[in-house]
């Protein structure tokens with residue numbers, strides 16, 4: 001596998017590249033995609049880059065029935081001097097294999113898939129938008145393909161990588177969001193699949209997300225699935241609290257996704273000498289601290305928005321306005337530092353960026 005050559009078939013009909021200022025998230029895709037297949041006994045094989053196209057699957061393919069699938073999400077950025085940078089892509093490859101392990105999907109060769117990803121980006125690099133805040137979103141994913149209606153791990157799989165130019169998350173500059181603390185529904189429990197990046201977790205989150213949007217909130221804050229007391233994470237972000245000068249984020253407990261941005265924020269805070277701890281935090285503790293005037297900032301972290309300041313929480317009807325609904329200084333500093341490193345505009349003391357040459 002390691003030395004298998006990636007066969008490339010170029011498209012005959014290049015698509016029109018959309019205007020960078022009109023990009024949405026995840027709606028348009030580049031000219032090519034990467035595919036690789038797996039069959040028990042043979043392993044991962046036939047890596048190839050082909051024109052972006054629909055795929056054909058047997059209606060009995062196990063992905064449709066039992067949801068055995070995993071995915072990743074990362075971004076490529078074009079610097080002012082036309083270099084293409086990836087942000088900590090090895091973390092995403094590592095996490096893909098952690099998810100594979102949980103979902104009984106055969107592991108991938110992380111180095112090989114990262115190399116394939118770079119080849120694909122090189123081929124479609126004219127699609128990387130350049131205006132501020134834009135990037136090329138990269139979606140590697142694996143689906144189970146065996147046609148079989150029995151509940152078991154599939155004997156065949158397909159890995160694909162698709163690319164999507166995406167617009168700036170903050171069209172009018174970084175601004176705080178309103179978050180609804182979910183009491184009825186849960187996303188994941190320890191021992192379940194919460195720490196894996198798998199479709200079922202997101203399907204399970206839709207109901208609460210829809211209801212919170214109707215109430216005017218942009219995302220849900222999940223509490224633990226057993227006592228509904230301890231804070232876990234937001235829909236597609238990890239969460240941080242700055243209380244009385246110290247930063248706290250929920251400890252990884254098996255039901256929280258370990259975000260690459262979360263890990264980067266923790267490293268940066270330590271580097272800056274700001275106290276940061278990973279521990280169990282109850283929603284009661286946050287409200288209590290707020291009543292005592294100690295909650296300074298709350299922010300989410302994730303690939304899409306990088307840093308998303310929280311301006312308001314609503315827990316059982318009790319609204320908590322944070323920092324007068326304004327973006328806090330620490331949120332802003334983290335956002336600027338991480339995005340500048342991603343775009344090659346600031347030194348990268350941790351060697352986080354990887355150039356696609």
Ligand SMILES: Cc1ncc(COP(=O)(O)O)c(C=O)c1O
Nearest residue numbers: 236237238257259260261302303
């Ligand atoms: C459930 C969930 N939590 C957290 C995150 C943040 O992870 P990352 O920083 O790797 O994007 C994501 C996004 O991938 C997510 O889907």
